[in-house]
Amino acid sequence: MNDEIKILITGDLCPHNRIEDLALRSDYASVFNDFIDVFRNNDLNITDLECPLTLSEKGRNKTGPHQKADPACIGLLKYADFKLVALANNHIMDYSSVGVKQTMELCQQNKIHTVGAGSDTESAGKPFIVDIKDKKICIFNMADQEFLTATDGKYQANPVSTIDNYYDIQNARRLYDYIIVIIHGGNEFYHLPSPRTKKLFRFFIDAGADAVISNHTHCFSGFEVYSEKPVFYGLGNFIYDWPGKINSFWNKGYVVKLILTDRINFEIIPLNQCNEFPGVFHLNENENMVFLQELDRLNKIIADDDKLDEAFQHYIKSVTPMYDAFLEPYFGRIYNALRQRGFLPDLLNRKKRLLLLNLIRCEAHREVVLGILKKYE
Numbered sequence: 001m002n003d004e005i006k007i008l009i010t011g012d013l014c015p016h017n018r019i020e021d022l023a024l025r026s027d028y029a030s031v032f033n034d035f036i037d038v039f040r041n042n043d044l045n046i047t048d049l050e051c052p053l054t055l056s057e058k059g060r061n062k063t064g065p066h067q068k069a070d071p072a073c074i075g076l077l078k079y080a081d082f083k084l085v086a087l088a089n090n091h092i093m094d095y096s097s098v099g100v101k102q103t104m105e106l107c108q109q110n111k112i113h114t115v116g117a118g119s120d121t122e123s124a125g126k127p128f129i130v131d132i133k134d135k136k137i138c139i140f141n142m143a144d145q146e147f148l149t150a151t152d153g154k155y156q157a158n159p160v161s162t163i164d165n166y167y168d169i170q171n172a173r174r175l176y177d178y179i180i181v182i183i184h185g186g187n188e189f190y191h192l193p194s195p196r197t198k199k200l201f202r203f204f205i206d207a208g209a210d211a212v213i214s215n216h217t218h219c220f221s222g223f224e225v226y227s228e229k230p231v232f233y234g235l236g237n238f239i240y241d242w243p244g245k246i247n248s249f250w251n252k253g254y255v256v257k258l259i260l261t262d263r264i265n266f267e268i269i270p271l272n273q274c275n276e277f278p279g280v281f282h283l284n285e286n287e288n289m290v291f292l293q294e295l296d297r298l299n300k301i302i303a304d305d306d307k308l309d310e311a312f313q314h315y316i317k318s319v320t321p322m323y324d325a326f327l328e329p330y331f332g333r334i335y336n337a338l339r340q341r342g343f344l345p346d347l348l349n350r351k352k353r354l355l356l357l358n359l360i361r362c363e364a365h366r367e368v369v370l371g372i373l374k375k376y377e
Helices: 018-024 029-039 071-079 096-109 121-125 162-173 195-207 285-303 305-327 333-340 350-361 363-376
Strands: 005-014 044-049 084-086 113-115 128-132 135-143 178-184 211-215 223-226 229-232 237-240 252-260 264-273
Touching (some): 018 029, 029 071, 195 305, 229 252, 237 264, 285 305
Parallel strands (some): 135 178, 211 229
Antiparallel strands (some): 128 135, 252 264
């Protein structure tokens, strides 16, 4: 009798554009192609659903794009035998309570479980519990705090909250055989964890998690084995068809198959998705070699704290113009372009920037600022 428990986890799934068109025609085979074999013969398949499945047209107040897909896309989840959908992410509330409520009800109707969102704080933070081969498995799902609450306050996604997450994992450790943490967070388009992220994910292992797996950044990152437990810092996109991103880092990623025995083993399965043809595909031999070389390069940086910090400082420098634009009172592409060309002055002087530093860095000040700004959601 095989006592191995196989749990497959993917990165971000957002079934829009060409993928949504295929789903509306029920052409699921053209979405999963040769990659469908990955989803067979597992005990549990999990994906991060990066958008609500809804027909609602009423988007919530937020910055950034609003994402959604037709409810018919539930057929994609069924075709790949996903039994659990992780909903804690920065787009699941894009269409407020209506969107996430419809998504959760749709999943329930199709015998697909959800985790990471709910009608209140308690239900959003409740882990998914499942018995497989006489083992009790607990799966937590949380996300960086980026538009996680519906504007009417009726639904929310589960936030990363270090203290609460610690106690939740500690309490679960006494009850369950395996604890898996799936986190939606990190810096978008950055291939490495920040030093803070590395500390946080390791902290969750110290708290009692058996594996920590991250998504959100839209590019794959490396991994490490810490205290004999795997930590994956970014799976990249799974299926996310985006115009203008063909043949870029956006369309490369991997899925992880956890193999639970008396220890946590794993298999990494790389992929290409939504280039010239929509859908997800296995890599060819040459592509696989390039992928493994890049993964090894990222792993070596993650293993060296000095190199990881150096890389993050370089990232900060690269995004400074963008964040400077965020901080200035001007808002909008035209104003930012005029400011960068010297036609408009910088309105934040050094003293004002030091004040902002203090408001953001100091926990007490930041708590007040958050309370003030939340009313604009």
